[in-house]
Amino acid sequence: MITLRAKCYMLSRKDLFRASLFASLGSVIPAAGANLGGLAGAQATEITLDDLKVAEKLAGISFTDEERKALLSDVKQQVKLFEGVRGQLGTAQVTPGIHFETLAGGSIPGSKSRVQTSATKTPSLTSLTEEDIAFLSTREQAKLIRDRKITSVELTRIYLNRLKLYGPKLECVVTLTEDLALAQAKQADDEIAKGKYRGPLHGIPYGIKDLFATKGIKTSWGAAPYQNQVLDYDAVVVQKLREAGAVLCAKLTLGALALGDVWYGGVTKNPWNPKQGSSGSSAGSCAATAAGLVSFAIGTETLGSICSPSLRCRTTGLRPTFGRVSRTGAMELAYTMDKVGPICREVEDCAIVFAAIVGADSGDPASVDRPFNYRPIRDLKGFKIGFTSDVKADDPFLKNLVELGATVQPVKFAAYDPGLLTILDVECASAFDELTRSPRLNDLKNSPWPATFRAARYVPAVEYLQAQRIRANLMRTFESEFGDLDAFVGNGIGQTIVHVNLTGHPQIMIPQGDDGKGNSLGKCLIGRLFKEDRLLQIAKLAQEATDFHRKRPTL
Numbered sequence: 001m002i003t004l005r006a007k008c009y010m011l012s013r014k015d016l017f018r019a020s021l022f023a024s025l026g027s028v029i030p031a032a033g034a035n036l037g038g039l040a041g042a043q044a045t046e047i048t049l050d051d052l053k054v055a056e057k058l059a060g061i062s063f064t065d066e067e068r069k070a071l072l073s074d075v076k077q078q079v080k081l082f083e084g085v086r087g088q089l090g091t092a093q094v095t096p097g098i099h100f101e102t103l104a105g106g107s108i109p110g111s112k113s114r115v116q117t118s119a120t121k122t123p124s125l126t127s128l129t130e131e132d133i134a135f136l137s138t139r140e141q142a143k144l145i146r147d148r149k150i151t152s153v154e155l156t157r158i159y160l161n162r163l164k165l166y167g168p169k170l171e172c173v174v175t176l177t178e179d180l181a182l183a184q185a186k187q188a189d190d191e192i193a194k195g196k197y198r199g200p201l202h203g204i205p206y207g208i209k210d211l212f213a214t215k216g217i218k219t220s221w222g223a224a225p226y227q228n229q230v231l232d233y234d235a236v237v238v239q240k241l242r243e244a245g246a247v248l249c250a251k252l253t254l255g256a257l258a259l260g261d262v263w264y265g266g267v268t269k270n271p272w273n274p275k276q277g278s279s280g281s282s283a284g285s286c287a288a289t290a291a292g293l294v295s296f297a298i299g300t301e302t303l304g305s306i307c308s309p310s311l312r313c314r315t316t317g318l319r320p321t322f323g324r325v326s327r328t329g330a331m332e333l334a335y336t337m338d339k340v341g342p343i344c345r346e347v348e349d350c351a352i353v354f355a356a357i358v359g360a361d362s363g364d365p366a367s368v369d370r371p372f373n374y375r376p377i378r379d380l381k382g383f384k385i386g387f388t389s390d391v392k393a394d395d396p397f398l399k400n401l402v403e404l405g406a407t408v409q410p411v412k413f414a415a416y417d418p419g420l421l422t423i424l425d426v427e428c429a430s431a432f433d434e435l436t437r438s439p440r441l442n443d444l445k446n447s448p449w450p451a452t453f454r455a456a457r458y459v460p461a462v463e464y465l466q467a468q469r470i471r472a473n474l475m476r477t478f479e480s481e482f483g484d485l486d487a488f489v490g491n492g493i494g495q496t497i498v499h500v501n502l503t504g505h506p507q508i509m510i511p512q513g514d515d516g517k518g519n520s521l522g523k524c525l526i527g528r529l530f531k532e533d534r535l536l537q538i539a540k541l542a543q544e545a546t547d548f549h550r551k552r553p554t555l
Contacts, residue, residue: 047076052458059457061437067454074455081419082463085470088417100336100366102322102504103475104529107360107369115355116375117200117348118540122147130158134292135552138349141295142200145192152185152192152203155295156247159205162293163250166555170274170291171266172284174210175218175251181205184247191245200352202245207294209285210251211258211331212238221331222263222281223256223447225440235329236361237298237340244356249294252284256447257432258305258333264445270312271553273518279312281305285343286313291555296344296353300330302337303424303501307493307509310343311522314511316539316549317343318350320358321530322504324370328363334427335366336468337501346549347540348376350508354532374533380404380541386411386488388495397489397512397523400545406538411488413481416474416498422459422467423502429456475503479529487527487538494524506532508539511548 049068052075056062063071120143123136133141133155144150160178167173188203208214211221212235220227238248253268255261261268261283268283270276271291278287282299286309289297299306301319310317318341325340332338342353351374360367383406387398398408429452435441436453444450478499482488490496493509500507505526512521525542527535543549 047072047079055458061457063454067450071451071455074451075458078422078455078459081422082460082466084417085419085422085463085466088470088473100322100504102529103479104321106323108371109369111359111369111371113355113358113372114374115200115351115372117352118376122149125149130161131292131552134158134162135345137346138204138295138344138352139200139346141204142202142352145188145203146197146200148192152188152205152247153182155203156181156185156205156249159249159294162291163207163288166271166291166293167250167288169555170269170271170278170284170287170293171263172253172268172278172287172291172293173207173250174220174222174253174263174265174284177214177217177248177250180217181247181249184242188245188247198243198245199356201241201356203247204245204295205247205249206241206353207250207252207285207288207297208238208241208248209254209282209297209299211254211300212251212298213329214238214248214251217251219251219331220264221257222254224264224443224445225435225438227264231329233329236326236363237357238329240357240359241298246356250288252288252294252297254283254285254305255280256444257449258300258302258331259447259449261309262446270520271555272314272514272520275518276312279309282309282317282343286310286315286317289313289315289343289345291553296342296349298353298357299341299343300327300333301339301341301501302334304493304497306339306341306343307497307507307524310509311493311511311524312520314513314520314522314548314551314553315343315509316345316347316350316511316543317341317509318354318532318536319501319507320354320532321370321506323366323368324359324372324506324530324532325354325357326359326361326364326367328361328367332431334424334431336427337424339501339504347508347510347536347543351533351536370530372533374536376540377537380406380538383407383486383538384409384484385538386483386485388412388488388490390491390495391489391523397542400542401489401538404541404545408489409485411481411483411485413496413499414477416502417470420467420471420474420502421498422464423471425452425456426459426464429453471502474499478503478505482528486531487525487535490524490526492522492524494526496526500526503529505529506535508535510539510543512546513548513551 261277285297290313
């Protein structure tokens with residue numbers, strides 16, 4: 001109380017009124033000397049740089065005139081979005097989605113995960129090159145290791161060599177963890193030789209997005225202000241994969257602070273078309289997996305960061321239901337939207353990796369325990385699958401689903417209000433408040449984050465909560481429109497990429513080749529909350545109807 005009063009006395013009564021008007025109403029702050037005779041007059045007054053200075057005083061921050069000019073248009077746009085959100089609410093009593101939880105609820109006690117994959121023959125190594133081995137599926141490699149046809153050390157060396165050869169060309173590797181990888185591979189071989197087989201990831205080399213903490217190894221978050229950051233603990237996902245016996249070969253690139261494919265070291269390339277960036281922000285995870293530099297990788301998504309690079313790089317990426325995988329030890333971006341998922345070359349590999357990392361953790365209050373029980377199925381009889389308007393009714397993908405026994409039908413979802421993205425901006429700004437207040441933010445080059453972080457400081461708390469209330473309505477509406485479908489299909493990353501990242505629904509990307517001009521094509525499948533097992537069953541059969549996932553880029 002004493003501190004608050006002391007800060008308030010630094011403002012004149014006139015300044016305090018003007019700043020409070022903006023903070024409480026989200027309306028335009030009147031410029032100095034404006035007529036304050038009525039609220040309507042105040043709302044109609046244009047926002048000026050002087051107004052931003054006053055709001056900065058109330059928030060206890062200070063920007064330069066150049067920085068204010070850069071964000072002024074963003075602040076004005078925010079006010080327009082606030083008005084749109086307010087217009088929908090009226091007097092309705094809607095509880096905001098905080099602490100965020102999907103409509104399907106939290107943990108189920110005693111949850112266990114079981115994965116049964118398709119029968120896998122041990123591949124013959126007689127005619128296989130090292131590149132052939134590198135592009136085998138994770139489950140095929142697991143079969144080789146378990147049958148002791150290849151050692152983990154041998155497989156790990158193949159991937160380390162490819163990471164060294166192609167990693168620099170694709171600009172997809174931040175840190176090669178060679179010593180750790182060889183030590184973990186040797187341990188895996190020793191354990192397997194003694195009959196201690198941990199499961200299908202035992203001895204399998206992988207890479208992880210460089211926003212997950214790895215003890216004693218650089219964790220840069222892809223951003224210049226953190227490029228030398230070394231943390232003294234492992235993320236929970238890293239711990240779980242180590243317990244499964246997986247071998248960490250590399251920390252892979254991400255767009256700076258999980259946005260895009262531009263990081264402090266360059267631009268991560270699409271292996272299929274190096275003239276293109278790999279999209280983001282799980283840029284390196286998708287590029288490395290697509291190029292056969294790792295068996296699988298781990299990525300994160302807040303708003304398209306697994307799906308978009310999976311589409312561009314033609315990987316099979318799973319963004320799970322919100323809360324299914326712990327984020328402890330991962331860089332925080334948006335508390336109610338961040339999700340962790342596997343990036344692989346085949347659907348059943350996603351099931352194997354997902355089963356290893358799924359589950360609640362006390363460090364992440366949003367994480368939950370729910371059963372994940374995957375087994376392959378022969379057909380889709382009894383499945384009802386929708387398709388959005390960007391997918392043609394005669395699309396070969398849909399025809400394959402019908403031939404597999406599914407019933408398909410069009411589905412339409414109401415548009416989301418763009419003001420909901422205020423949630424993302426505010427949570428990101430909160431996560432990087434310290435950086436925003438620091439001169440180090442200016443070290444973040446070629447990124448829209450600085451303006452976003454600064455502009456979000458002008459969003460009143462009331463407006464953030466109003467957006468969360470609208471989000472709660474969206475969740476109920478979306479679930480109602482989903483109806484009794486098991487899943488629905490979209491083109492590319494899909495029309496509902498924003499919807500499902502706000503509602504928490506799972507989505508998987510399935511590569512579909514290219515358009516003949518170097519642009520990747522893909523289909524997405526969106527499933528029911530916590531029904532990844534059913535989603536993956538559909539995706540596996542849909543994927544195996546073609547051979548797009550078996551093709552390789554020319555490096």
